[in-house]
Every structure is written in C-alpha cells, then in structure tokens.
Amino acid sequence: MITRSTRRSLGIGLLAAGMATGLAGCITLLPEVKPVQLYTIRFNPALLQKGEVKAPPATPDAKPIDVFVNFDGFPRAAAGDRILTTEGNEVSYVSGGRWASSAQGQFRDLMSEGFAREASQDVRLGDQGRVSGEYRLDINVRRFEAAYAKRRPTVVVALDARLVRLKDRQVMAETFISSEVAVRKSDLTPMVEGFETAASRVTVDVIAFTETAVADARAKEAATATPAQ
Incomplete structure (x- = not known):
C-alpha cells in the first residue's frame, strides 16, 4: 500500500531525476566553443631583409659601455x-x-x-x-x-628612441x-609573422642608433678631456 508520505517521496525523486536528465540534455546541446589561439613573437633575424643584420666591428681593447633600457611608453590600446x-x-x-602574454612585455623581451x-x-x-x-x-x-587600408593589413611598429647620459641627464x-x-592576406598567421618581422627590423635599427650615439658621445667626451695644444 502506497501511503501519502511514500507518494510524496516518490514524486520528489522523480522530479530530481527529471531535472538531472534535463540538465544532462542541456549540457549535450551546448555548442562546442572554439579555443582561442595564442601567439608569441621573438627576435628573428631570418625574417629580415638581406643586409639588415650587420655585426659591427668591435673596438680593440675598448671597455664595454653599459646602457640601461627604459621602456618609457606603449600605446594603451595595444599593450595588453x-x-x-x-x-x-x-x-x-x-x-x-x-x-x-602582453604585447608590451613580448616587445620588451624581443628587443x-x-x-x-x-x-x-x-x-x-x-x-x-x-x-x-x-x-x-x-x-x-x-x-x-x-593597420587596414582597402581591406589589406599592414603591420606598423614605430617608436621614439633617445640616448641620455646619466651623470648629467644630457x-x-x-x-x-x-x-x-605588408601582410599578404588578412589571416592571423601571416599577420603575426608581420609583427615579428617589423619588431625585429625596428630592433636592429635601435641597436644601430644606440651604437652610433654611444660612439659619438665617447668621441665628444674624449675630445673634451684632451687639453688643447
């Protein structure tokens, strides 16, 4: 004989089972979420044009000059x-x-x-x-x-570089x-390659600028230190 309490317990059990079945059905009906692809860039001389990478001759017996790099700014919209x-x-x-990881951090590591x-x-x-x-x-x-123009993307990396002498902040x-x-098509893989190429080229130019500026500064300091004859 089924009592009132038994019917109540049976009803609750069926309701719970129905909810579980419904939830299971919801889970199986959810669309598959496509994972987000992550990308990195590194300094890559292989992507540079011939002649862009030049190993400058070292000055014999010259003491290496330490340069402290200060990343002064990065576009806020692009930094993340x-x-x-x-x-x-x-x-x-x-x-x-x-x-x-953040574009700002990756560019700093690349440089x-x-x-x-x-x-x-x-x-x-x-x-x-x-x-x-x-x-x-x-x-x-x-x-x-x-940067897109007429549906064609061009990767642009641009910066200001400044060499400051620390002892007098000059x-x-x-x-x-x-x-x-220029990216050959609007696709992520060649676009990321474009970022790596542009960042590597800019880095090579920054290195050349730094070496030339340091050499000029050394020459000026040597000329100032040498007493006039």
Missing part, C-alpha cells in the same frame, strides 16, 4: 594581450587569437634578445632593475598595430624609428 587593428579612426581587436644577439661588444644592456649603465636608452613605442641623441610590413 589582444591583437590591435586599426582602419582610419576605427580601432578593433582580432577575434579568435591573442598574444600569449632585449636582439641586443644580446646582434649588438657589438662595445655596447651591452645594463641590469633592468637598477640604473647601472652610463647611458639610458629611452624607448617610447608609438604604434604596434595592424640628451646625446634622439630619433624616430618605424617599420611597415
């Missing part, structure tokens, strides 16, 4: 892990792909690697955590984006450096 695109005054981000691999023995990077160098290299990134040299790399 989203890949920035622009078209005129419109700004958007690539869907389906992101940087594996440090470039100095370690391509700079002459006369110039070396000082410790990032303390002002140990004789000169400070200020890097202010102005653009780090894929600006020894400054310049604007940029690189534009």
Whole structure:
C-alpha cells in the first residue's frame, strides 16, 4: 500500500531525476566553443631583409659601455594581450587569437634578445632593475598595430628612441624609428609573422642608433678631456 508520505517521496525523486536528465540534455546541446589561439613573437633575424643584420666591428681593447633600457611608453590600446587593428579612426581587436602574454612585455623581451644577439661588444644592456649603465636608452613605442587600408593589413611598429647620459641627464641623441610590413592576406598567421618581422627590423635599427650615439658621445667626451695644444 502506497501511503501519502511514500507518494510524496516518490514524486520528489522523480522530479530530481527529471531535472538531472534535463540538465544532462542541456549540457549535450551546448555548442562546442572554439579555443582561442595564442601567439608569441621573438627576435628573428631570418625574417629580415638581406643586409639588415650587420655585426659591427668591435673596438680593440675598448671597455664595454653599459646602457640601461627604459621602456618609457606603449600605446594603451595595444599593450595588453589582444591583437590591435586599426582602419582610419576605427580601432578593433582580432577575434579568435591573442598574444600569449602582453604585447608590451613580448616587445620588451624581443628587443632585449636582439641586443644580446646582434649588438657589438662595445655596447651591452645594463641590469633592468637598477640604473647601472652610463647611458639610458629611452624607448617610447608609438604604434604596434595592424593597420587596414582597402581591406589589406599592414603591420606598423614605430617608436621614439633617445640616448641620455646619466651623470648629467644630457640628451646625446634622439630619433624616430618605424617599420611597415605588408601582410599578404588578412589571416592571423601571416599577420603575426608581420609583427615579428617589423619588431625585429625596428630592433636592429635601435641597436644601430644606440651604437652610433654611444660612439659619438665617447668621441665628444674624449675630445673634451684632451687639453688643447
């Protein structure tokens, strides 16, 4: 004989079973979510044009000059892990792909690697955590984006570079450096390759600027220290 309490318990059990079945059905009906692809860039001499990478001759018996690199600025819209695109005054981000870490951090690491691999023995990077160098290299990134025109993207990396003598905070040299790399099609893989190429080219130009500016500063200091005859 089924009592009232038994019917109540049975009803609750059937309701719970129905809910569980419904939830299971909902789970199986959910669409599959496509994972977001992550990308990284590194200093890559293989992507540079022939003749862009030149190993400058080291000065015999010269004491290496430590240069402290100060990353002074980076576009806020491009600094994070989203890949920035622009078209005129419109700004958007690539869907389906992101940087594996912040674009600002990846560019900083790429430039440090470039100095370690391509700079002459006369110039070396000082410790990032303390002002140990004789000169400070200020890097202010102005653009780090894929700019669209007529549905075709061009990767643009542009920055201001300035060499400052630390003992008296005098600006020894400054310049604007940029690189534009046309992407053959609007696809993430060649676009990321364009970022890596443009960033590597800019790094090579920054190295050349730094070495020339340091050499000029050394020559001026030597001329000032030498008493006139």
